Amino acid sequence: MILDVITTFPDTVKAFREMGIVGRAFNTGLAELKCWDIRDFADDTYKHIDDVPYGGGPGMIIKPDPLFRAFEAVEAFRKNAGHRIFLTPQGQPFQQNDAERLIDHSHIVLLCGRYKGIDERVRDELIDEEISLGDFVLSGGEIAAFAVIDAMVRLLPGAVNDEGSTKSDTFPVGLLDAPYYTRPAEYRGNKVPDVLLSGHHAEIDKWREQQRQERTKNKRPDLFERYMRGLEESNGPS
Numbered sequence: 001m002i003l004d005v006i007t008t009f010p011d012t013v014k015a016f017r018e019m020g021i022v023g024r025a026f027n028t029g030l031a032e033l034k035c036w037d038i039r040d041f042a043d044d045t046y047k048h049i050d051d052v053p054y055g056g057g058p059g060m061i062i063k064p065d066p067l068f069r070a071f072e073a074v075e076a077f078r079k080n081a082g083h084r085i086f087l088t089p090q091g092q093p094f095q096q097n098d099a100e101r102l103i104d105h106s107h108i109v110l111l112c113g114r115y116k117g118i119d120e121r122v123r124d125e126l127i128d129e130e131i132s133l134g135d136f137v138l139s140g141g142e143i144a145a146f147a148v149i150d151a152m153v154r155l156l157p158g159a160v161n162d163e164g165s166t167k168s169d170t171f172p173v174g175l176l177d178a179p180y181y182t183r184p185a186e187y188r189g190n191k192v193p194d195v196l197l198s199g200h201h202a203e204i205d206k207w208r209e210q211q212r213q214e215r216t217k218n219k220r221p222d223l224f225e226r227y228m229r230g231l232e233e234s235n236g237p238s
């Protein structure tokens with residue numbers, strides 16, 4: 001999977017690309033990540049990429065030209081335009097099934113906005129999809145881009161040593177993940193549930209499934225309702 005990130009802060013990617021599972025995926029060639037600095041596509045010697053908004057008002061807007069030229073440079077370099085995503089609070093809130101859907105694209109380009117935003121013509125002409133990290137406003141799209149990349153890359157076959165681990169995480173089956181414990185069996189008077197020490201794998205699986213359902217019902221009743229509806233639909237009319 002090829003990932004191109006168009007940003008005003010290319011240095012932010014350095015630590016991210018070395019971290020954990022995602023870092024390993026980049027280092028082993030499972031995924032490739034390249035950053036494109038919007039300032040490299042500025043058309044003046046001072047590398048201005050923003051200007052005041054027409055009609056007045058607060059904030060600065062990233063100009064269309066450096067962004068069009070950045071996308072053109074990515075396309076020329078990769079020999080294809082890729083699936084172009086703009087990170088914006090106005091996009092669809094990002095969910096696990098989006099990560100699952102997006103890994104079918106072999107090449108994704110992520111545009112990170114800054115300041116008051118980007119010239120609308122970039123959205124009109126170049127963007128295939130808008131994604132939001134949630135209903136809050138960040139100062140820039142980089143954190144959102146990294147979140148989307150992390151969620152996708154860890155799903156690539158071979159990214160995680162034990163793929164069962166990602167399948168049992170929160171969301172893939174529509175439930176929150178079960179509680180986990182590690183040694184010691186008792187810590188400051190708080191004991192690990194007996195069933196987990198029993199060695200009975202069928203009982204442990206049953207307990208974990210109950211816990212997943214219970215936690216989802218308590219913490220995320222919206223998800224639980226959706227999960228139950230899905231179960232009813234897959235069982236068909238009684």
Ligand SMILES: C[S@@+](CC[C@H](N)C(=O)[O-])C[C@H]1O[C@@H](n2cnc3c(N)ncnc32)[C@H](O)[C@@H]1O
Nearest residue numbers: 087088089113114132133137138139140141144
């Ligand atoms: C200060 S914000 C601009 C917000 C813009 N004026 C609006 O209200 O839609 C600067 C940039 O941060 C990014 N950003 C902010 N919040 C985001 C979110 N919730 N999800 C994804 N990107 C976000 C976008 O790329 C945006 O262009």
